[in-house]
Amino acid sequence: MFSAAAVIPAPPVLVPELCGGAAESGAPDPARAVEQLPGGATGDARGVGAGLRGAGAGDPRTVLRAAVLDVLAALAAEGGSWTVLGTGQGQYGPDTVGTFLGYGVDLAVALGPAASSEPDPELELPVLIAGWARGAVAPATNVEVRLLPEETPAREAAAFGARLRAELDAGPEPRGVLVIADGAATLTTAAPGYLDERAPAVQRALDTALATGDRAALLELDPALCAELVLRGRAVYQALAGLFGRDGAVAADTRYQDAPFGVGYHAGLWRPA
Template sequence: MPVVAAAVCPHPPLLIPEVASGAASDLDPLRAACLTAIEALATATTVLVVGSIPAGAPVFPRVYGADAGGSFGAYGAPGVRFGAGPEVLPLSLAVGGWLLEQSKAASLPRTYWAVPTDAVPDECVRLGREIADGNDRVGLLVMGDGSARRSEHSPVHLHPRAEIFDTTVAKALQHKDLDVLEALDPDLAGELQAAGRAPWQVLAGALAGTPLAGDLRYEAAPYGVGYFVASFT
């Protein structure tokens, strides 16, 4: 069983206190839930962070090494960075790397994989199964937001199916319903701007056949975007 623990977290840049500035306390519950969920990854020998990149990326998955750098200068916090290499990580992976830096798993070897938001579900599931077929004891950190159309104050205007979609995902994470995750419609996810669809389907493939149980630690849409935190141990 190479996947020995997994965590699901969202990737809003406001998770980083220096980015949120005076509003940092607004996301204290979400930040705390993320940090708690990823503590179990310390039982692994290596950590794999899976996140999304915009549709149309020509490489699947796009792989970044352990020294890849992440920075939040574009979000008003140029002093917050990590990694010895160039600052190449997309937002989803940069937030994942930042969370790891705050955890007991910070010293473990890590790799970052980015999958495009329009990736074919079967390819995402297959990628997850390849992870599970490896020999390393993997701690899997899956970064993904739910719908960005949950309210009139969302980044994109309210969509009537957004809350139903997010509720479906939340229940699937809670009950480790991998069939539901695998069946998420990429066209609907794209319409709802749910960036986590492809990474969640990688997770579904990676957890197939494992005895890990799901625990949904957080579910809310504080800024009109669905955020979930779950752990699998």
């Protein structure tokens, strides 16, 4: 039975070992200066993470990681196994083992407690983040990952989410869903995709939809525009809308919403209301 969905981003800086310890010290990192847009991280004053940084909470990576771990702990408290949705190709089960070697550190992560195969260095980032998340908050949990191609049309993405919901509801045990996706990567000149003047408005619409449980607004995200804005999580967010398509309403609980590196990040929980 489906219980809840957690939404987190997928930056490698979530993993402390990939940060060389700098993110844990709380000391500012000049190499990762944050460029803010007028009115807040994504063009307004609603960024949950921005206020914490402004109050001297320390390195933005630490703030982001704490919020993500908070969301993951809430999902783990629901019990049961997880199904993870991310962008990419393929499906991976609890026997999967990967490594962050491609990101600079040979850190192995697994999707299940009994996984013992050699780490695969070619796994896509959402699979690796899923393994890190499981190990961080629910090491006894089995996880499967289902990836959607970035170009998946909105209707197909929503149908994918609806089929997953029917599958999860058919079982007697609690099942959680972990959505791993990023927003626009073109929010500032320091962003991976540089600054696109159209990006802040689209990111604000996405932020509002995720914060309010607005499934219709997620389905209205334009695939072509999102591709131009390097909003790679678009199809996954639309699968989230399909996952909750049968519910009368959504109870959304936002724990983090900000763009510390010019990329829109959201961490929160969705539950049927």
